[in-house]
Structures are given as structure tokens and as C-alpha cells.
Amino acid sequence: MTPNTIRIAFLGIGIMGFPxxxxxxxxxxxxxxxxxxxxxALELEPYGASVVTKPELAVKDADVxxxxxxxxxxxxAVTLDAKVLSAxxxxxxxxxxxxxxxxxxxxxxEALSGKGFKYIDCPVSGGVNGARDGTLALLCAGDPQHIAxxxxxxxxxxxxxxxxxxxxxxxxxxxxQQIVAVxxxxxxxxxxxxxxxxGSAQAFRDAIRGGFAESTIxxxxxxxxxxxxxxxxxxxxxxxxxxxxxxNHASGLNLRLPLTESxxxxxxxxxxxxxxxxxxSALLLEIEKLxxxxxxE
Numbered sequence: 001m002t003p004n005t006i007r008i009a010f011l012g013i014g015i016m017g018f019p020x021x022x023x024x025x026x027x028x029x030x031x032x033x034x035x036x037x038x039x040x041a042l043e044l045e046p047y048g049a050s051v052v053t054k055p056e057l058a059v060k061d062a063d064v065x066x067x068x069x070x071x072x073x074x075x076x077a078v079t080l081d082a083k084v085l086s087a088x089x090x091x092x093x094x095x096x097x098x099x100x101x102x103x104x105x106x107x108x109x110e111a112l113s114g115k116g117f118k119y120i121d122c123p124v125s126g127g128v129n130g131a132r133d134g135t136l137a138l139l140c141a142g143d144p145q146h147i148a149x150x151x152x153x154x155x156x157x158x159x160x161x162x163x164x165x166x167x168x169x170x171x172x173x174x175x176x177q178q179i180v181a182v183x184x185x186x187x188x189x190x191x192x193x194x195x196x197x198x199g200s201a202q203a204f205r206d207a208i209r210g211g212f213a214e215s216t217i218x219x220x221x222x223x224x225x226x227x228x229x230x231x232x233x234x235x236x237x238x239x240x241x242x243x244x245x246x247x248n249h250a251s252g253l254n255l256r257l258p259l260t261e262s263x264x265x266x267x268x269x270x271x272x273x274x275x276x277x278x279x280x281s282a283l284l285l286e287i288e289k290l291x292x293x294x295x296x297e
Contacts, residue, residue: 038051062089067079067094096120100245105121105169121166124157125173135159139176181239181260188287191204
């Protein structure tokens with residue numbers, strides 16, 4: 001198969017970046033990978049990736065530079081690093097798929113434009129399964145012509161939607177994360193009610209599938225709660241980070257979001273110890289703790 005002509009640098013080979021990179025490699029895009037933990041990036045070598053030890057080495061020949069990192073500070077540290085900007089090709093496009101604050105996305109767009117680069121604000125939704133299956137929701141913001149020119153890349157990763165100017169991608173992602181967090185909380189409370197009443201959590205989940213409460217969260221995270229399988233797909237600490245960004249943004253708009261405030265408080269408690277590394281469906285454990293319920297009940 002002839003390689004695609006767009007050369008890619010992918011910075012951040014974590015639970016989302018790894019499967020996204022694999023899909024791009026399978027679509028025959030030349031891809032150079034960097035990750036702070038080098039051993040994780042090395043897992044891409046069997047798929048055909050070039051792996052380097054510094055981000056500036058990854059970007060030097062890239063037409064498109066993806067970032068999928070943990071938070072604002074991590075994305076800024078890499079994207080605006082002087083060595084990275086000096087090594088990057090003139091006119092290269094930076095695509096941030098990480099969840100960061102809208103203000104940070106706008107600041108990155110302005111800074112990169114001033115250096116002659118393009119920038120696309122493109123947080124994603126769909127979790128590890130969506131990243132693996134190439135079915136992510138891609139919330140694209142920025143210059144619509146720049147975004148349209150990269151449609152073949154979006155098609156590999158999932159379904160793209162243009163949502164507006166720089167920063168609006170992150171606003172859409174924050175709103176998405178509100179829905180995710182509140183829905184996880186609602187399912188966790190419902191599971192707790194059923195269990196405390198002597199019912200079967202599995203039977204309950206099966207019974208309501210296809211009804212008005214049906215959702216991907218009920219399908220995936222509801223089953224996680226039934227199985228008590230809280231190995232992180234989406235870590236609780238990242239959910240809390242997104243909720244902090246939601247509430248900070250809402251504060252600037254003089255908005256009160258009572259459901260988001262409540263579920264954020266629950267995640268604060270969950271993430272006060274080692275459970276912050278668990279999947280965000282582990283919010284069930286916090287609800288059970290509030291009700292002094294043991295795992296065996």
C-alpha cells in the first residue's frame with residue numbers, strides 16, 4: 001500500500017493516544033511518536049511507528065502534530081516549548097485532542113498563529129472503545145477550511161463535527177463531560193438503590209436497556225458497576241479535572257450548575273486518595289461509602 005502523504009507526529013501515547021495512533025498507522029500514515037514514558041511509545045513500533053525520545057525530534061518532519069496529553073499544563077509545556085516550535089515545519093498544523101480549558105485553547109491558537117503555524121482545537125469523546133474502533137466524536141474548532149482539508153484524518157479516527165471558533169471545541173467537550181459525569185452519578189445512585197433493596201444490579205440494568213434510560217454510559221459503565229470492574233478506561237482524576245474546568249468556565253459566565261456542582265463534590269471525595277486512578281464509573285464506590293454499604297451487601 002502506498003503511504004499517505006501527510007506525515008504525522010503524535011505526542012502523548014496514553015490510553016487514548018495509543019489506539020488513535022494505531023488507527024492512523026493502519027491507514028498507512030507515516031507517524032512518529034513521542035511519550036513522556038518512552039516504553040509506552042515503543043509499543044507502537046510493531047505497528048510501523050518511528051519512536052523518538054524528545055518531542056522536538058517527533059515534529060521536525062511532520063505536517064500534522066497531534067497532542068493527546070493529560071491537562072492544560074502538559075499540553076502547554078509541549079505545544080509552546082521553544083525547541084518544539086523551532087523544530088516544527090513552517091505551516092505545520094497542531095491538532096490538540098486533549099481536554100483543556102477553552103481559554104488555554106484560544107491562547108494556543110493565538111501563540112501558534114503568531115509563529116506561522118495552524119491550530120485546530122479538537123477534543124474527542126467516545127473513550128478507549130471509540131479510540132480503538134475509530135468511532136470517536138471529534139469536536140473540531142478553528143478555521144473551517146483547515147479542518148475540511150484534513151477530512152481523511154478525521155475519517156480514520158471517527159466522526160468530525162465543526163463546532164465553531166477556537167475554544168468552542170473545548171466548550172463542547174466540557175458540556176459533554178457534564179452529561180457523562182451526571183449520568184454516571186445517576187446510574188451509580190440507581191444501582192445503589194436496587195442493591196440496598198435486595199435486587200439484582202445485573203437484572204436491573206438488563207431490564208431497562210432499550211428504555212428511556214438507555215445510553216452508552218448505561219451500556220459500558222453500568223456493566224462496569226455490575227461487575228465492579230473499575231480498571232481505568234477514563235480515570236476519575238481526569239473526569240474531576242474536566243469538572244473543575246466546567247465550573248471555572250461557568251463561574252466566568254455567572255452560571256450556577258447545581259447538578260454539576262454536586263457530582264463534582266462526589267468526584268472530589270473519590271479522588272482524594274488512590275481511587276483517583278480508577279475508572280470514573282468507580283463513583284459507585286463513593287455513593288456506597290456515603291451509605292455505609294460494603295461490597296458484600
